[in-house]
């Protein structure tokens with residue numbers, strides 16, 4: 001499942017990439033360009049902008065909640081229902097490029113002492129060159145990982161830290177599901193709620 005996320009959802013985009021999901025993040029692009037790109041690349045658009053969601057329908061998801069964790073859970077559930085395979089540590093969280101395993105000797109000067117002496121596997125982004133290795137910081141990330149992906153994950157990014165903050169998602173609910181459901185599928189409003 002390939003996605004495009006608009007500018008309001010940077011934190012979510014980073015999380016998804018850390019889970020290996022192919023995500024384009026539209027930081028500065030205009031709506032009309034996002035619409036074209038979404039169509040051309042056959043990606044689902046995730047946004048909190050209802051007008052943009054309508055313009056990219058039917059492949060669009062409108063997220064509405066003030067609770068980032070809730071929005072995250074619902075988006076994950078939707079991805080699962082679509083058969084998405086989560087592969088933590090397989091994609092660069094910064095530029096979305098797949099990672100490759102590299103010889104730690106070749107990048108020794110960029111690794112912390114703890115990693116140098118550990119014999120840990122090191123991966124590199126072929127897009128931006130950023131390095132990734134298994135580390136403690138990933139433990140926190142994995143707390144919100146899909147259950148089926150957790151056993152695989154302890155990957156940490158070079159210079160990484162907890163990225164982004166809260167408040168990335170909007171508010172509203174869908175009365176047709178139990179609890180405060182946030183994810184609407186546009187258009188037509190007859191399949192307005194994600195099933196399940």
Ligand SMILES: [Zn+2]
Nearest residue numbers: 092095125128
């Ligand atoms: Zn990269």
